[in-house]
Structure formats: C-alpha cells, structure tokens
Amino acid sequence: MSEATPLTTTLREAGRLPVALVGGKARSLGVLLDASLPAIEGIAITTAAFRAFVAQNGLSERVALELARRPLDDLRDEELWDASTRIRSAFQAASWPSALREELTQRIAPLASAGPLVVRSSSPQEDSDERSFAGLHDSVIGVEGLEAALAAVATVWSSLYSERALMYRAELGLHVASAAMAVVVQPLATSERSGITFTVSPVTPGVGEIEAVWGLGEGLVSGRVEPDHWTMDRRSGAIRAHVAGPRDQTMTLCAARVELEAISDRRRSSAPLERDEVDAVWALALSAEERFGSPQDCEWTYDRGRQVLVQSRPITTLPPDSRASWSRAEQGEERLIALGRRIDDELLPAMAGETQALRAVDLTVLDDGALAREAEVRREAVERWRQVYRADFIPFAHGVRVFGRYYNDHLGPRDPFEFIGLLVRTPAEHAQHARLLEELGVEPPDAPPAKSRSALEARFLEAVGAEELEHAARVLSLGRDSWRLRDDDNLYLRAVEQEAERALAEIVKRKTQQNGGFRMPEALSRAESGLVGLDATSMDSNRPEPLVAEPGVTPRQLLGQAAAPGVGRGVARVARTAEEVRELQRGEVLVVDALEPDTAAFAARAAAIVERRGGMLVHGAIVAREHGVPAVTGVLDATNVIRSGQRLTVDGFLGIVVFDDV
Amino acid sequence: MHVDTHQRISELLGSESLAVVATSDGGAPYCSLVAIAPTAAPLVYFATTRSTHKWENLIADPRVSVLVDNRNNDPADFHEAVAATGVGLAQECLGEDAVNARAALLGRHPYLADFLESPSTAMVRVDIDRWYVVARFQQVDCVDCAALS
Numbered sequence: 094m095s096e097a098t099p100l101t102t103t104l105r106e107a108g109r110l111p112v113a114l115v116g117g118k119a120r121s122l123g124v125l126l127d128a129s130l131p132a133i134e135g136i137a138i139t140t141a142a143f144r145a146f147v148a149q150n151g152l153s154e155r156v157a158l159e160l161a162r163r164p165l166d167d168l169r170d171e172e173l174w175d176a177s178t179r180i181r182s183a184f185q186a187a188s189w190p191s192a193l194r195e196e197l198t199q200r201i202a203p204l205a206s207a208g209p210l211v212v213r214s215s216s217p218q219e220d221s222d223e224r225s226f227a228g229l230h231d232s233v234i235g236v237e238g239l240e241a242a243l244a245a246v247a248t249v250w251s252s253l254y255s256e257r258a259l260m261y262r263a264e265l266g267l268h269v270a271s272a273a274m275a276v277v278v279q280p281l282a283t284s285e286r287s288g289i290t291f292t293v294s295p296v297t298p299g300v301g302e303i304e305a306v307w308g309l310g311e312g313l314v315s316g317r318v319e320p321d322h323w324t325m326d327r328r329s330g331a332i333r334a335h336v337a338g339p340r341d342q343t344m345t346l347c348a349a350r351v352e353l354e355a356i357s358d359r360r361r362s363s364a365p366l367e368r369d370e371v372d373a374v375w376a377l378a379l380s381a382e383e384r385f386g387s388p389q390d391c392e393w394t395y396d397r398g399r400q401v402l403v404q405s406r407p408i409t410t411l412p413p414d415s416r417a418s419w420s421r422a423e424q425g426e427e428r429l430i431a432l433g434r435r436i437d438d439e440l441l442p443a444m445a446g447e448t449q450a451l452r453a454v455d456l457t458v459l460d461d462g463a464l465a466r467e468a469e470v471r472r473e474a475v476e477r478w479r480q481v482y483r484a485d486f487i488p489f490a491h492g493v494r495v496f497g498r499y500y501n502d503h504l505g506p507r508d509p510f511e512f513i514g515l516l517v518r519t520p521a522e523h524a525q526h527a528r529l530l531e532e533l534g535v536e537p538p539d540a541p542p543a544k545s546r547s548a549l550e551a552r553f554l555e556a557v558g559a560e561e562l563e564h565a566a567r568v569l570s571l572g573r574d575s576w577r578l579r580d581d582d583n584l585y586l587r588a589v590e591q592e593a594e595r596a597l598a599e600i601v602k603r604k605t606q607q608n609g610g611f612r613m614p615e616a617l618s619r620a621e622s623g624l625v626g627l628d629a630t631s632m633d634s635n636r637p638e639p640l641v642a643e644p645g646v647t648p649r650q651l652l653g654q655a656a657a658p659g660v661g662r663g664v665a666r667v668a669r670t671a672e673e674v675r676e677l678q679r680g681e682v683l684v685v686d687a688l689e690p691d692t693a694a695f696a697a698r699a700a701a702i703v704e705r706r707g708g709m710l711v712h713g714a715i716v717a718r719e720h721g722v723p724a725v726t727g728v729l730d731a732t733n734v735i736r737s738g739q740r741l742t743v744d745g746f747l748g749i750v751v752f753d754d755v
Numbered sequence: 756m757h758v759d760t761h762q763r764i765s766e767l768l769g770s771e772s773l774a775v776v777a778t779s780d781g782g783a784p785y786c787s788l789v790a791i792a793p794t795a796a797p798l799v800y801f802a803t804t805r806s807t808h809k810w811e812n813l814i815a816d817p818r819v820s821v822l823v824d825n826r827n828n829d830p831a832d833f834h835e836a837v838a839a840t841g842v843g844l845a846q847e848c849l850g851e852d853a854v855n856a857r858a859a860l861l862g863r864h865p866y867l868a869d870f871l872e873s874p875s876t877a878m879v880r881v882d883i884d885r886w887y888v889v890a891r892f893q894q895v896d897c898v899d900c901a902a903l904s
Contacts, residue, residue, distance in 0.1 A: 154830035161834035161891055646760045649887060650895035747893070755897045 100142040100193055101200050104277065107137040114139045116215025116275035121385070121405050128384045130377070131401045135279030136200045140217060142193055143250055143273050150187035156180055156254060162652055162748075163707075163727065165259065172707040172727060173256040174494055175654065182501055182509035184251035189243065201242050201278060208280055209346075210236045212245040214252060215275040229258045230274070234311065235281060235346045242278065248502070249276050281346070282396035282403070284309045286365040288320065290378035293327070293388035293408060300333060301325040303374055305365040310394050310403060311351055312344030317425055318353070321364045325375050332371060337364060350564065353427050373400060381405040426568065429492045433574045436489055444478055444585045445532075451592035456599040461614045464599060468620035471593040475627050478589050486582040489575055493710055496572025499565070504556045510709055514549050515569060516576040517541070517719045529581065530694075533588045538694035541719045580690045580715060587691055590627070597624040649755045651728050651735075654707055655748035656714035659723030661701025662753070667737045682741045686732050688713035697722065701743030703750055705731040717745070725750050760888050760896045763837050767823045769793045772863060775822040776801060776881070778812035778845075785812055790867060791823065792859035797900040799823075799841065799881040800848070800856040802871055810877065819845045821881055837890045841883035843900075848878040856880060 098114070107115040108123020115123070119137035126132050147153050159176050168176070189197075204210055214230035231252035233245035252258065253274045262272070287310030291302045304313060304320035312318030319341075324334040340361045344353050366374065377400060378391040385405065392403040451471060459467060493516065500512035518526060520540055527537035550569075557565040600621045604613050666681040668674040674692040677683050683699040687706040696702055696713065697720040704713040707727025717724035723745030728734075731750075735741070740753040774791045777784050787809045789801035799821050803810050813819060824838035848856045856878035857871050870876055886898040 151830060154833055157831060157834045158892060643760055645899050647897045647899065648895070649897040650893060652891060652894040749893050 098141045099139055100145065100196050101139065102137050104132075104135050104137055104279070110137075110139075113217045114141065114275065116140070116217050116277075117406060118213060118215035118404055119275055119277045120215075122277065122402075124384060125381065125402055125405060128380075130380055130384065131399060132403075133279045133282060133396060133401055135204065135277060137215065138197065138246060138276040138278065140273040140275050142197075143275065145190050145193050146187065146247075146250065149190045150183075152180075152183060152187060155183050160259075162654070163729070165262075167729075168727075169707055170256065170260065171710060172654070173259045175707075175709045177251075177254050177256045177259060178494075178497060178501065178509050180254040181248070181251040181498075182505070184247045185244070185501070185505050186507070187247065194243070197243060197246070198239060202239050204278065204280060205237070205239050205242055210242055210245075211279050211281045212236055212242060212249055213277045213279075214249050215277045216253065217273060217275065229261055230255065232311075234309070234351055246276050246278070250274050282394045282401060284346075284394045284396070285398075287313065287392070287394040287403075288365065288374065289313060290374055290391045290393065291388070291408060292378050292382040292391070294324070295408060297324070299327055301327055301375065301378070303366075303371060303378075305374075306338070306343065307340065307356055307360045307365050308343035308345050309351060310392055312342070312353065314392070315344075315425065317428070318342050318344055321366070323366075323371055325371075330372070330375060330379075332368075335364070350561075353425070370400075377402065378405075426495055426571065429489060429495060429575070430567065430571050432485060432489050433492060433571060433578075436485060436578060437574070440481060440485060441581075441585060444481075444589065447474060448533075448585070448588045448592060451589070456596060461603070461617050464596070464603075465614070465616035465620040468593075468596040468600060468617075468624055471589075471596045472620070472623045472627060475590055475593045478586055482582060482586050486578060490579050490710070492571045492575025493579065496568050496575070499568045500553060500572075503561075503565075504553065511549075512572070513709070513718055515546055515553060516573055517546070518577075519546060522577075526577075526581075530584065533584050534591070535584060535587075535691045536694045538697040538716070538720070541697070542721055576710075576715070579710065580693070580712065583690050583712075587689075593624055593627060597621065600624070647752070647755050648734055649752055651725075651731070651750040653703070653725040653728035653731075653748045653750065654709065655745055656704075656709050656711070656726040657702070657717035657722060657724035657745045659701075659721065659745045661699070661723040661743045661745070663700035663741065665703075665735050665737055665739045665741050666699075667732050667735055669732060682743055684731050684735045684737075684741075685713065687711070688716065701725075701741070701745065703728050703731050703735065703741070703743060705729070760898060763888055763890060764839050764886055764898065765795075767825060767837060767839050768795075768799070771823050771825060774799065774801065776809065776845075777820040777822070778809045779816040779818060780808070780812050781815075785809065790860060790864050792856065792863045794859065797843075797883045799883065800859055801879050801881070802856070802860055802867075802876050803879060804870075804873070804875050805877055806875065813845045813879070817844045817846060819843065819881055821883070833892050837888065840887045840889075841881065842885050842887075843881050843883040845879050845881045848880050852880065853878045 102110060102115065104119060104122045105126045106123065107119040108127045110120065112120050115137045122132050126134060159179055211232065211234050213232040216230060231249050233248060236242050236245045253272050286305060286307055288303060288305035294300045294302045303323040303325060306313045306318045306320045313320050319338040321338045322336045323332055326333050340356055342353050343356045344351055374393060377393065378389060381391050381402065382389045388408045389405045390408045391405045393400060394403055454467060456464060456467065497512045501509055523540050530537040554562060554565060600617055661682060663680050663682040665684050666677050667684045668677065671692050674683065674685065674695050677695050677699060679698045680700050682701045682703060683696055684703045688696055688704055690712050693712065693716045696716045699722055702713045702717050702722055702724040704711060704726040705728055708714065711726055714724055714726055723743050725743055725745060725748050728750060742751040742753055772790060773788055775786050776789050777786050785808065789803065792800045794800055821841040822838060824836055826832040826836040860871055861868060883900050885900060888896045888898065
C-alpha cells in the first residue's frame with residue numbers, strides 16, 4: 094500500500110476520492126456535503142483498510158478456498174448461506190493490523206463517545222450506474238462504543254460475501270474473490286420519520302415519487318413497513334396524488350436492536366410528512382439530481398427535526414426477475430415467528446386432520462364413480478399442500494439461519510455451526526417426535542445418544558447479557574421450531590401423498606381385474622392420469638445431470654461439505670430408493686442422493702453418511718448430527734461415482750470421502 | 756466424473772519445467788529436483804549425471820515417484836494449484852529413445868545444452884503406471900495408465 098493511500102477519511106473528503114477507494118455511498122455523501130446539501134458528516138473506511146485487514150489475516154485465500162470447493166453456480170441457496178456463514182465467522186475472529194486499529198480508534202472514538210453510531214457498507218460496485226447492490230450488504234445500526242464499532246466494521250466487510258451478495262454476484266458474473274468493501278461510520282440519526290424519493294418514477298414517465306414512513310428508513314427499505322406515497326409532477330413540482338399507507342407499524346431502535354412495533358394512535362392519524370415537508374423533501378432530491386446530473390434515488394430521514402440525506406444514487410432499473418433469488422433470502426425475524434405460529438397452530442393440524450379423514454375412507458367399497466371423485470379430491474389435496482410447503486414451510490426453514498447468525502454474532506465461536514448443538518432434540522423431545530412419526534406411519538429412529546444442551550444453552554444466554562435475554566430466548570425458540578419443522582414438514586406432506594397413492598393403487602387394481610373384457614369408466618381413467626401426473630411434478634426437480642466418466646480415471650478422494658463431525662469407515666451402500674435405504678446394515682456407509690426424513694431411522698445406523706444434496710442443514714446432516722454419525726454432504730454425483738461394496742473413509746471434519754482401495 | 760483429469764496432466768507436462776523425482780535410497784525416500792520435457796502423459800523424461808545419488812538409487816531400485824505441479828508459492832495455490840503424482844518405473848533411454856529425450860529436453864531447456872550433451876549425462880524415462888491428480892485443494896483422482904493402453 095502506498096503512503097498516499099488513506100485508510101480512513103472524513104466523508105467530505107471522500108467526495109473527492111475515487112469510488113474504488115471509498116465506495117459509492119461514501120463518495121455520494123461526500124459530494125452532497127461538499128455541495129452544502131444536508132447530510133450527516135462521519136468517516137469513510139477505505140478499501141485500502143479492507144485490504145490491509147484481509148491481508149493480515151489471510152482472508153482472501155480463506156474466501157477463495159471456501160468458494161473454490163464447487164463452482165458458485167452449482168451451489169444451492171442454502172450452501173451459499175453455509176459458505177457465507179463460515180466466511181463471516183472468519184472475519185469476526187480476525188485480528189486488526191495495529192496501525193489500522195490505531196487510526197480507526199482515533200477516528201471513531203470521538204464519534205462513539207457522542208452517541209450511537211451507524212456502520213454502513215460502501216461497496217465500490219454499489220450504487221454505480223449499471224448495477225444496484227442496494228440492500229445486499231449489511232448495515233449495523235445503533236452501535237455503542239469503540240469495540241462494538243470495530244466489530245461492526247468487520248461484520249459489514251464480511252457481508253461482501255453474504256449469501257445474497259454471492260447470489261447476486263453469481264447472477265451478474267462478477268468476480269467474488271477480488272471484491273473489496275469500504276465502510277461509512279456516522280452518528281445515528283434520530284429518524285423520527287424517513288423515506289425515499291425517486292426524482293423520476295421507475296414506472297410512470299413525467300412524475301417522481303416520494304415514500305415515507307414513521308420511524309427508521311430500514312422499515313421501508315426492507316419492505317416490512319408500508320409507506321405513505323406521493324406522486325410528484327416533475328414539471329410543476331405539484332403533488333399529483335397522495336395515497337396513505339396503513340400506518341400500522343414502525344421500525345424503531347430499542348437497546349441497539351431494530352424492532353418492528355405497532356404505531357401510536359397519534360401517528361396513525363397523520364401522514365409522516367406535512368404538505369410543506371413533502372415540498373422540501375422533493376426539492377432536496379432535485380438538488381441532488383442537479384448535483385449528480387442524473388435522476389436520483391434518495392434515502393432521507395429526519396435527524397433532530399432536520400431533513401438529511403442518508404444516501405443518493407442513480408436510479409437503476411433491473412429486469413424484475415434478476416433480484417428474485419436473493420430477495421427470497423431476506424426474511425424478518427418477527428415475520429418468521431408469526432409464520433411458525435401459523436404453521437404449528439393452523440397448517441400442521443389441518444394437514445394431519447385432512448390426512449386422517451382421507452385415511453378413514455375405505456376405498457375398496459366405493460363404486461367406480463365415487464372412487465374417481467375420491468381420487469380427484471386426493472390429487473387436489475396433494476397439490477394444495479405442496480403449494481403450502483413451498484410458500485410457507487420452506488421459507489420458515491430460514492429460522493434456523495436467523496438463530497445461527499444471532500448465535501455467531503454474540504458468541505463468535507470457533508466452529509460457525511456450533512449453534513446446531515442447541516437445536517438437536519433432547520430425549521424427551523425425541524420421544525415426542527417418535528410418537529409423531531408413528532402416527533404418520535413412519536418407523537422412528539432409535540433414540541439418539543443423550544447430549545446435554547444445558548451447558549451450551551447456559552453459555553449462550555450468559556454471553557448475550559441480561560438486557561438481551563428475552564430476545565435471545567425468542568430467537569432460540571424460533572431456531573428450534575424451524576429445525577423441528579425441517580424434518581417434520583416432509584413427513585406430513587408424505588402422509589397426504591400416500592393417501593393419493595392409495596387411491597391410485599386401488600384404480601390400478603380394478604384396471605387389472607377388469608382386463609378380462611370390461612372397459613374402465615372414463616372418469617376413473619382421467620382420475621388415474623391425474624394421480625400419475627402428480628409424480629411428474631414431484632418436489633425434487635433440481636437434481637443435476639449425472640457426470641460423464643472419463644476413461645481410466647477413478648476418483649480417489651471426493652470433496653464435499655463437512656456436515657457432521659467425526660471419521661467413519663465402512664463399505665458403501667448406495668441407496669437410490671427408500672427401500673434401498675432400509676436395507677442398510679449397521680456399520681455400512683450410506684450413500685444417497687437426498688435423504689428424506691421417512692428413512693432417517695435407518696440412516697442413523699450408518700457408520701457415515703454421504704449425500705449429494707449439499708448443506709449443513711439438509712436431512713442427512715440433521716440425522717447425522719443428532720446421532721453422532723459423521724457426514725459429508727454436497728458430494729457431486731455421489732450415487733453414480735460411488736458403487737456399493739467399495740470401502741470408504743468419510744471425514745466429517747474436513748468434508749472429504751476417500752476410496753480406501755484406490 | 757471429473758472430465759478434465761487427463762487434460763490437467765497434459766497441461767502440467769506441457770507447461771512445467773521442473774518436477775520432483777523421488778527414488779528409493781535403500782528403502783528411504785530421496786527427493787531430487789529435475790528438469791522435465793513435454794511428453795505424452797504416461798511418460799516423463801528427465802536427465803541426470805551418472806555420478807548423482809539419484810542415479811545410484813534408481814540403478815538399485817527403478818521404482819520412482821514423480822511430482823509435477825503448477826504452484827506459484829502463493830496463498831492462491833491452495834485453491835488454484837494442480838499437482839500430479841506419478842508412480843512408475845525408471846530406466847535409461849537407449850538408442851532412438853535417447854535421441855528423442857535429449858531433443859525434447861533441449862527444446863524446453865535450451866540453456867542446458869552443455870549438460871544434456873555431456874557423455875556423463877544419462878537420459879532417463881519414467882513409464883508411469885498411475886497418476887494421482889489433486890485439484891481444488893483436496894479433490895483427488897487416480898488415472899490408471901495401464902487401463903488406457
């Protein structure tokens with residue numbers, strides 16, 4: 094690094110420095126401050142500081158090794174989360190170069206002593222004309238004290254590799270390992286009201302748009318608080334329309350945590366902006382547009398009664414689909430808790446009730462017409478519940494990640510997946526689960542070895558501190574509910590599917606019997622094809638094509654993900670169907686494409702588990718962790734590359750599978 | 756499976772100037788750095804003077820292991836570098852084979868002309884039985900050369 098490359102600057106200075114050094118956000122704030130537009134002064138931590146931190150700790154190679162295990166495009170969303178969790182953990186555990194720490198202390202300490210801070214990402218790629226990385230990287234709001242601020246800087250840096258950022262970069266084909274990140278640190282605005290102004294509407298020509306909410310702007314940006322909305326005439330500056338929002342919720346800062354809460358009656362009855370304030374917000378955005386020479390998307394807030402710009406960037410229009418995959422990764426904690434409640438109180442009981450009712454029907458006594466109608470009822474039930482599975486159950490699985498991140502942020506453990514130890518079932522919970530499995534007609538696994546969660550739980554609750562205790566317990570409970578459902582939702586769905594299969598079997602039976610000359614009624618024939626069609630739209634549709642073997646080449650060691658610790662040795666049992674999983678002998682290594690929970694009982698007996706489907710939280714990994722079986726997941730084409738009878742060593746610490754006889 | 760394993764070996768033999776040859780020194784391993792020439796995969800040529808320790812070793816026991824890799828002595832090696840370990844038998848090239856070996860080594864290392872032309876230097880060929888190819892840090896494939904011939 095040359096002498097002339099600063100590690101930090103004031104925001105005002107950042108306005109005159111290259112975006113590659115200070116990032117888009119710091120630069121635009123600097124330009125606004127320089128033009129005497131209202132913004133909050135603070136500091137920019139440059140990409141040179143990022144690089145010094147990364148170099149001192151060898152993080153660049155840590156990231157590269159993590160992401161080189163498999164091509165990024167091949168990774169499922171949850172494998173990206175696993176990778177980003179390991180990277181984030183490495184950043185949090187890293188040490189500061191002493192010169193950088195000294196300089197940051199000098200810059201940040203005076204700001205921190207004056208009140209809470211906000212630490213935001215300022216990516217050199219963010220806010221450029223062509224691409225908008227808005228919302229992909231972390232901001233830490235309400236940071237108190239120097240040490241917390243330094244930790245926040247490391248967290249924001251690591252969000253360069255958040256799962257959303259990795260997905261987005263993969264979509265855009267941007268190189269991940271060479272990316273860098275600058276950071277903005279400012280005093281936290283009081284944010285009684287906040288909003289966004291588009292000087293040109295992305296959808297309607299000739300107008301601009303203002304959206305405003307009570308409280309923090311994060312509520313609006315994250316889509317969790319519905320705003321009041323004004324349409325502005327670009328030519329005259331007049332308000333063309335005002336649509337009031339529901340004004341039911343507001344996002345506020347409470348004990349250094351952003352929370353969504355119900356809005357007070359006083360605020361509910363009035364718009365976040367008065368008429369003259371709408372004009373002022375509009376004028377402010379137009380000044381930014383004039384200064385930057387292009388239409389702007391301005392975030393603003395009120396700080397101690399004064400309107401200030403938080404950010405201004407060129408308006409980007411992206412094809413609507415391009416953000417779809419990563420935006421799914423964004424799930425608020427409260428939303429998930431509410432979803433969990435709905436799943437437990439409404440959806441699962443309804444599903445179980447419907448299954449029981451279907452099971453009670455004796456199909457053999459129905460005439461052909463009634464059987465056809467019954468088959469149609471079952472086809473519709475499967476489709477409806479599959480839809481619920483996709484819309485509600487899969488998103489709820491994110492609860493485990495919310496807890497995992499929370500745990501890691503508070504405890505900074507050496508193993509970033511240590512948190513799973515708090516999710517695995519206790520013997521009592523296991524017994525309860527076994528009863529559920531029996532009800533669903535699935536053989537329950539043997540009880541896992543009793544592992545005490547209490548010591549880890551006590552350490553967790555102590556680390557979060559007294560003030561955070563209640564919240565920590567809620568997040569832990571969310572994690573546990575979500576972990577439990579990851580297993581159980583498939584079982585419930587499978588039970589409904591089995592009822593459809595029962596109807597199909599009855600139809601097939603009658604068809605066989607009638608082969609002697611009767612013609613099957615058309616309704617029954619239609620019902621049959623409806624049920625057969627269900628299989629074609631089965632849930633696991635993203636299985637990759639098998640790889641083509643090269644002549645003379647035999648794998649010696651395969652690479653996957655270390656999903657459950659330990660080393661297991663044994664003869665491979667490659668299982669392609671549930672029946673084949675059931676044939677597993679104790680001490681064999683189970684090799685599967687994707688383990689489903691209805692065969693978990695058998696998988697628990699394996700010496701080790703190898704699974705093609707990747708992830709730390711897939712069923713194979715869950716069973717393995719709970720039963721202390723070593724597991725490696727994400728092994729490309731495992732069931733084709735490995736043959737039954739081969740001797741394997743499965744290293745669940747390192748994520749490798751070794752062919753002992755090659 | 757790993758569709759580029761053969762290609763990885765060819766690229767290493769085509770691009771690398773040096774390899775490590777391990778001979779057996781009375782049962783103990785003994786490593787030497789040698790200049791190699793681009794060859795087709797089951798064959799590696801190198802040259803050695805007859806007064807060296809490695810020459811003595813391979814006269815006594817022709818079983819050798821050869822390591823060819825493309826590391827740059829850089830942290831990025833851990834995810835980018837590819838290494839191929841070959842195991843096979845070494846023997847001195849004779850006649851036409853020695854002419855070919857010398858020409859190939861001279862083509863790759865023209866600055867070694869004096870060494871390669873010296874009567875005290877032997878051209879050695881290693882016929883590889885198996886290659887073990889390591890990529891992405893820990894992914895290992897085995898190529899059985901006998902099965903290919």
